[in-house]
Amino acid sequence: MLGMFCVRVCSGLMGFRAAPRSLHSFPGITVAQIDEEVAKLLQLKAQIGGDDGKHQFVLKTAKGTRDYNPKQMAIRERVFSTIIGCFKRHGAETIDTPVFELKETLTGKYGEDSKLIYDLKDQGGELLSLRYDLTVPFARYLAMNKITNIKRYHIAKVYRRDNPAMTRGRYREFYQCDFDIAGQYDAMIPDAECLKIVHEILSELDLGDFRIKVNDRRILDGMFAVCGVPYDKFRTICSTVDKLDKMPWEDVRKEMVNEKGLSEEAADQIGEYVSLQGGMELAERLLQDQKMSLSKQACAGLSDIKLLFSYLQLFQATDKVVFDLSLARGLDYYTGIIYEAVLTQACVSTASTDAQNGAEESVSVGSVAGGGRYDGLVGMFDPKGRKVPCVGVSIGIERIFSIMEQKAEASAEKVRTTEVQVMVASAQKNLLEERLKLVSELWNAGIKAELMYKKNPKLLSQLQHCEESGIPLVAILGEQELKDGVVKLRVVASREEMRHGPNQERTHQIDVSKNWFWSF
């Protein structure tokens, strides 16, 4: 019955409006029913598009993602070049892996967070998921190619169906910048280099003061053991400890006792330890600690922390590194040392612009790098379970982008989005061919140049374009210059001008050689 209405009402919509009377002749149908059907169809029509039949697109990017405009790209390139420069200085190679992996490659690696993985639709063939981080694909790559040692960096986007908080730099599509050292080496040497790298990058990026907190999974586990935490509660208590950077101790203790069912004595003992911060001397003290020294694991971790600090001294990096027993990173696959870098200056406020998350305004800028040792992950992929020890660090680049963007907004300095050195312009009409010839000569000489794509652009609009996009030089062609076989060059900032040609005496001291162009 609805089908018949559809035909009628649709034809009505197309202009052949049938008299209501004719509908009345259908038995058992009220006008109200007709109205309802019409409303449904109009709604359907609205969904399909406007009256002109044109489909109305929702003009947006997917939730939690963003485009980068040229200015953001310029900042992104600057940050990447600092980071890649550091990775290369430390002799790293680079690899790349596909954006999606077989679904089962990611299965069982992320614990609870697995629900945040993006799956691809089953369109026949393999079941695929977008990568969640770069560490698991790296481990898969090592096992697949039977590589037992490599020092590599990998910069690429990863995907998490998380709750986005974009103004604070939390996206569903975001970059990771990973540096990892895989191989069977002597203790703490590659680990120390990872920390040195974080130190170098954060210093170079000039984001304000920072601290690198260091701890060790074995110290945490040993501490839990000697404090009387039952073995099966290690991981869940560990994740409560992990909240100490966001919650006061009282609340953390409450969660341990009330939610996780830990005894009050155990919680209080943990409380004493996790309040400790220091350097090599703290590791030494804890090695003498009556309780802590009962755990072999803890002692192994503490000795390595000592060794680590001795290497960091040689690297002149101890000023920023602090041994912090409250650090307990979330990921399950860490087996030894763990670390996290935080910016300690309340940075121009990444949080306060985030209207929806006003409550978090007081939270510190948070972690901008993190990592640790994961000696078991590659073995999970190897058919024979052969282990490849690994240690690595991931730079939290989106947060750094956010800060750099805000710094750029705040500063007077204009971010250039092109590198054009010279604009080829004309002062009179009908000089397009001459402009095309000159710009081509400049391109062929490797000089970054452009011209306006108009036959007869106004000189003023050509000069304005230079000012807007920061082009330092204009080559101006005019009848007189062509007659004299010269080009008039103008420095945009100073308006200084000179004529330049084969037989031309220089009227200024500007040395117009190729090198001179390069200096702009």
Added chain:
Amino acid sequence: MLGMFCVRVCSGLMGFRAAPRSLHSFPGITVAQIDEEVAKLLQLKAQIGGDDGKHQFVLKTAKGTRDYNPKQMAIRERVFSTIIGCFKRHGAETIDTPVFELKETLTGKYGEDSKLIYDLKDQGGELLSLRYDLTVPFARYLAMNKITNIKRYHIAKVYRRDNPAMTRGRYREFYQCDFDIAGQYDAMIPDAECLKIVHEILSELDLGDFRIKVNDRRILDGMFAVCGVPYDKFRTICSTVDKLDKMPWEDVRKEMVNEKGLSEEAADQIGEYVSLQGGMELAERLLQDQKMSLSKQACAGLSDIKLLFSYLQLFQATDKVVFDLSLARGLDYYTGIIYEAVLTQACVSTASTDAQNGAEESVSVGSVAGGGRYDGLVGMFDPKGRKVPCVGVSIGIERIFSIMEQKAEASAEKVRTTEVQVMVASAQKNLLEERLKLVSELWNAGIKAELMYKKNPKLLSQLQHCEESGIPLVAILGEQELKDGVVKLRVVASREEMRHGPNQERTHQIDVSKNWFWSF
């Protein structure tokens, strides 16, 4: 009943093998049935994993995708740097867009090829698809941000569920390098710059001789009209013409007449036109052509081809450009000029290594760049249908990678995968601390340096590492050098050595300054 067997047989597998006799006491079950059940369970076990209960991963990347190893990355970086260098020389900005778009953004843009789009699984929320090219996201970006003119490049991966032919550089995940100029400008000026860019890039990459074929959608449509092709057959006849680079004219004619139902006369008239190739003079001749000149569209296209060639002459790029009436690119959105670059030398054979595609060995290397003018695409996204004229080019980078990789394989030149300038080594034991201190000093001075992560590496293995990875210099520490406060520097290739320190007379002419390090 199977359940009971499971328990028994499983416990058997775990070592508590029950005597077969006890099973015989179950009524109505034969030994054969038991054997069958055992076989099923063993199969199940094999699927789950080996005896240790470990899951066996399928260690592979998704179909049609690949990892890039460090050597491939080094080649990739070299190619990208040439291409980006050219784009920047022409004053392009860059943007980035997310890897996935709302599904409806891609709908209706790719015609038949839409079936090749990767969809994401519906996990609640928006319906998403992986981008199929960079052009549609670019058009969406322009419409969304109301940008009416921009010159931008975008280098990123795109995704097509196509039949992969990986040794020939055809993947399901592959890079596109796009350069586009959007804006209302005077005819053929930006179009000519796109061709100049293809010319520059292919020349610089040094892939052998090439041709850039040029045609215009309006000339094709005009030609079809004057040859008597019915309007509704334009697109389908156009896609048959597109096959002329892979099929002889006889077969193309057959397809037109037999499959597409075109009259023989029309086909023969088309045959005469599509055999034509030339330069500006061909465009002039066709403007005088009795039949062709009947089409206003064709005349507009031909005049623009003339104009294009005049600009290309000023760009000194006509040597490689040919006006070819058989060029008819597939995509629907082109509205004006179209072009495609092909390598004309039978390049070391991208095909012959492809065992599965032996039949295609004789096919030429094929298209390495293509593009054209698409004045209507942005308007498809704009709520008011406002048009932004665009012209662009896409460099087919995967094919170029394949060729470069094969060239690298064939040549004696070793591809370095790191940029390390100096290896910090020791000749005796117990010098780890001194090595760490020196390498840190080098890093701090911006010099690319590394050391082996062993307490006491052998000098030989340190030197071998240098030879293998092409590190040009070794700084060798020994007791005597430490006593003298110097470092011994050795040039790996020549074995030339010198001692370098504050109070040290130079024994060689090597000038060990920071600049000297940079020169390696």
